[in-house]
Amino acid sequence: MSGATLLKETGPREVFCGLTSIVWLHRRMPDAFFLVVGSRTCAHLIQSAAGVMIFAEPRFGTAILEERDLAGLADAHDELERVVQNLLKRRPEIRTLFLVGSCPSEVIKLDLSRVAEKLNIALQGSVRVVNYSGSGIETTFTQGEDGALKALVPLMPESQEEQLLLVGTLANAVEDRLITLFNRLGINNVKSFPPRNSIDLPAIGSKTKVLLTQPYLTDTARELNARGAEIIEAPFPLGVEGSSLWMEAAANAFNVKDILLDEILEPLILRAKAAIKPYREKLSGKKIFLLPESQLEIPLTRFLRNECGMIPIEVGTPYLNKEIMKAELDLLPSDIRIVEGQHVENQLDRVREQKPDLVVCGMGLANPLEAEGISTKWSIELVFSPIHGIDQAADLAELFARPLYRHDLLNNKQLSYA
Amino acid sequence: MELTLWTYEGPPHVGAMRIASSMEEVHYVLHAPQGDTYADLLFTMIERRKKRPPVTYTTFQARDLGGDTAELVKRNIREAFDRFQPKALLVGESCTAELIQDQPGSLATTMGLDVPIINLELPAYSKKENWGASETFYQLVRGLLINQSKENIQHDPSSWQKEGRKPRVNLLGPSLLGFRCRDDIIEIKKILNEYEIEINLIAPLDATPSDLLKIPKADLNICLYPEIAETTCSWIERNFGIPFTKTVPIGIGATKDFLDEVHHLLEKENKNQIKINSRLPWYSQSVDSNYLTGKRVFIFGDGTHAIAAARIAKEELGFEVVGIGTFSREMARKVRSVAKELGLEALITNDYLEVEKAIKESSPELVLGTQMERHSAKRLGIPCAVISTPIHVQDVPARYSPQMGWEGANVIFDTWVHPLMMGLEEHLIGMFRHDFEFTDGHQSHLGHLSRNEEKNSENTDNHLQTSSQENQELLIWTQEGKAELAKIPYFVREKVRKNTEKYARQAGCRQIDSETLYDAKVHYKDK
Ligand code: SF4
Ligand code: SF4
Numbered sequence: 001m002s003g004a005t006l007l008k009e010t011g012p013r014e015v016f017c018g019l020t021s022i023v024w025l026h027r028r029m030p031d032a033f034f035l036v037v038g039s040r041t042c043a044h045l046i047q048s049a050a051g052v053m054i055f056a057e058p059r060f061g062t063a064i065l066e067e068r069d070l071a072g073l074a075d076a077h078d079e080l081e082r083v084v085q086n087l088l089k090r091r092p093e094i095r096t097l098f099l100v101g102s103c104p105s106e107v108i109k110l111d112l113s114r115v116a117e118k119l120n121i122a123l124q125g126s127v128r129v130v131n132y133s134g135s136g137i138e139t140t141f142t143q144g145e146d147g148a149l150k151a152l153v154p155l156m157p158e159s160q161e162e163q164l165l166l167v168g169t170l171a172n173a174v175e176d177r178l179i180t181l182f183n184r185l186g187i188n189n190v191k192s193f194p195p196r197n198s199i200d201l202p203a204i205g206s207k208t209k210v211l212l213t214q215p216y217l218t219d220t221a222r223e224l225n226a227r228g229a230e231i232i233e234a235p236f237p238l239g240v241e242g243s244s245l246w247m248e249a250a251a252n253a254f255n256v257k258d259i260l261l262d263e264i265l266e267p268l269i270l271r272a273k274a275a276i277k278p279y280r281e282k283l284s285g286k287k288i289f290l291l292p293e294s295q296l297e298i299p300l301t302r303f304l305r306n307e308c309g310m311i312p313i314e315v316g317t318p319y320l321n322k323e324i325m326k327a328e329l330d331l332l333p334s335d336i337r338i339v340e341g342q343h344v345e346n347q348l349d350r351v352r353e354q355k356p357d358l359v360v361c362g363m364g365l366a367n368p369l370e371a372e373g374i375s376t377k378w379s380i381e382l383v384f385s386p387i388h389g390i391d392q393a394a395d396l397a398e399l400f401a402r403p404l405y406r407h408d409l410l411n412n413k414q415l416s417y418a
Numbered sequence: 419m420e421l422t423l424w425t426y427e428g429p430p431h432v433g434a435m436r437i438a439s440s441m442e443e444v445h446y447v448l449h450a451p452q453g454d455t456y457a458d459l460l461f462t463m464i465e466r467r468k469k470r471p472p473v474t475y476t477t478f479q480a481r482d483l484g485g486d487t488a489e490l491v492k493r494n495i496r497e498a499f500d501r502f503q504p505k506a507l508l509v510g511e512s513c514t515a516e517l518i519q520d521q522p523g524s525l526a527t528t529m530g531l532d533v534p535i536i537n538l539e540l541p542a543y544s545k546k547e548n549w550g551a552s553e554t555f556y557q558l559v560r561g562l563l564i565n566q567s568k569e570n571i572q573h574d575p576s577s578w579q580k581e582g583r584k585p586r587v588n589l590l591g592p593s594l595l596g597f598r599c600r601d602d603i604i605e606i607k608k609i610l611n612e613y614e615i616e617i618n619l620i621a622p623l624d625a626t627p628s629d630l631l632k633i634p635k636a637d638l639n640i641c642l643y644p645e646i647a648e649t650t651c652s653w654i655e656r657n658f659g660i661p662f663t664k665t666v667p668i669g670i671g672a673t674k675d676f677l678d679e680v681h682h683l684l685e686k687e688n689k690n691q692i693k694i695n696s697r698l699p700w701y702s703q704s705v706d707s708n709y710l711t712g713k714r715v716f717i718f719g720d721g722t723h724a725i726a727a728a729r730i731a732k733e734e735l736g737f738e739v740v741g742i743g744t745f746s747r748e749m750a751r752k753v754r755s756v757a758k759e760l761g762l763e764a765l766i767t768n769d770y771l772e773v774e775k776a777i778k779e780s781s782p783e784l785v786l787g788t789q790m791e792r793h794s795a796k797r798l799g800i801p802c803a804v805i806s807t808p809i810h811v812q813d814v815p816a817r818y819s820p821q822m823g824w825e826g827a828n829v830i831f832d833t834w835v836h837p838l839m840m841g842l843e844e845h846l847i848g849m850f851r852h853d854f855e856f857t858d859g860h861q862s863h864l865g866h867l868s869r870n871e872e873k874n875s876e877n878t879d880n881h882l883q884t885s886s887q888e889n890q891e892l893l894i895w896t897q898e899g900k901a902e903l904a905k906i907p908y909f910v911r912e913k914v915r916k917n918t919e920k921y922a923r924q925a926g927c928r929q930i931d932s933e934t935l936y937d938a939k940v941h942y943k944d945k
Binding site for chain 2: 058
């Protein structure tokens, strides 16, 4: 393991909670419904993070606890069952129902697994009910997906077929492309988890080899491993370097010949590097500061430093799982400053002191930093955009170059003097 | 437990944040888990604020719960105090912290900080955002003025005359994430200035705690947004004798009434007639507005803006109000009584699907609502203007666009009438669509609407086959009937369809063709 400077910080944080993952999970599985059991705050968080409400009836909602639910616990369990039954009556297309725990439901010790169990018996398989926690006292932002996927693992059927399982939500188009590439390598049995329909859960067994597409799936990986799957160790498929090592790791696990691998990847790599070049010119030598939020911070830093020539000043991460990040950390030099946890005020002091050219941060902080003359990139955009794989590397670079172009355009002194 | 897919109002601590963020030199320590920090983006994104809200979240985690969360609260209070040096410190909790009962407000008072501490208790499981804002403003004003009020100053509304000065008023209620507050206060200031009335202070927007200490110096309080300021105004009235206005100056009539009320409460004679400095009355009267008369309008919003909209719609534009409602329980009584005068039953709900249903059922030609009704109206293919919070980023326009006063009336005329005109133009373009000059894609000014219309005509088909299921066996629309129906402007099409089906059933027809449509038309005209 590299000797990157790992620091810890505690204090007030500015990070979303795991409920936020619902925003992309419900789009991935259109036959699933995410029912948060929480407060008006939880409902408000999701609708604020989801932004524009274009659906007549979204596939997520909140069972809002009221004073009488807090008074007697037995009632709260019954109440929840009633809410679920009403919901399912109105939305017969739902196949999987996620009961999502929140801070309030956890503090009052509402037992969602018990409710799920009772409902599963009552519904006799017409709808599958699972539960997980997206609470802010237990999880941050992307960890919600980890929880949701982990909850599905026990429902996956058993299979002894050899297969490659891609784990983590990807944009559909990107996923299709990656599967095509694996097929070209002769890896033909490729499945995805989460699936595009919640009921099409892939099977799993000792001949399943898991390749994580996202860095925040610690618990899911552990559960999959417990079901016999092998977790392929690799960096994450962001940028040319990460994506090719990621594919190479899978190729090795499936004994793909090196010649074939080179033959398939080489042209893609060349093309992607050429596509990155103009952005690299913009980004190279520029200082970047990443605030903790999505868990993508370390792989992104690796890409921005190694492939775009940026100078990372500080890499924040909400929490650090050294095991899952090992391959990433190995690709970074020892003088990278990685800070786990957050004291948002102190961290912003450092931002101001260091005057980075670009700050990756949450939406709450972006405009205030822009107003101070610091260019920003929203981290939430990175979880929504198709950025995975060799072919997307230039698009990923472009996401970071755009704020800098913008900055130049809007602050073009020559224009005003001309 | 209540299933909520979307909520008009956030939790009460977001209301407290609105007060804190509106003001200067105030800081709010909020005992809350990390996810609650999402609320910052409401201010920095929707309002495009350049500053972070002055809020410190304690962001306790599960592992802290076993230990000493009270210590964590104190550490955050101490740090926030040292760093931000506020002149008033609000301390409170969000839904989760309310359950663990650390009582952060009481803790703060034991810390020996040299700053007024306002302990906010905002019940998260029964109250909502506007109530939270109102309560916070009230607690803050009360907390700062409570010692002054003991002296029991006798209030004389005409003291300004005796002292030989201009009358002074406070403008109370404007806040961030309200509807057009920033511009309303400019407009009201300007109008009052024309009547030789001075502004003593404006709060909470841009006020400091020391400004609030000057509240009792005013002769009158102007309660601009009752949702936020009424509780505070009536407390001030009880303790300092300062009266407050009840009329909200949105619309021509209301602005006039407002000015009359202000003069009356100040015992000030208004020598000159009130001069209506707005184009709305003439624009509304001009022949071009013929087609506006009798337009069916559905209104939903916060209490203040819904009530104001109803009056403007009916009295100043000659619309027919076919539905009115509010998401605000606190304003339910007032909205109900307005509805009653209009011969309607008010819709009081926090469920946007219920609102959507009510819109559909009353088949209006214009919807006035919140950002959610804009979406609902778009789905239904009905023109819409936003008149109330909750808002989106585009409801905080760059240009000056108040709702209050004379200029506010101009802005309202434009923003309500434009979507209707667009709708009408769409119809005309539709009528001439087959003329050779017109090609598809000509409807450039409202791209999405025209696309909607296409979708709508598909919808009409779907409707005919599916939605009116109870008549499905009985009634069949012929191709020719469908074609005739499609020629009818989309904003009345649904109504015509229903009427025709109703007529057909009464008349015992099983097939609806173009003749049935004309028969139905005559039938309903005769009535
Ligand atoms: S039209 Fe405007 S308000 Fe409606 S969804 Fe799009 S952005 Fe939101
Ligand atoms: S942090 Fe907790 S209370 Fe806040 S929105 Fe997230 S789950 Fe709900």
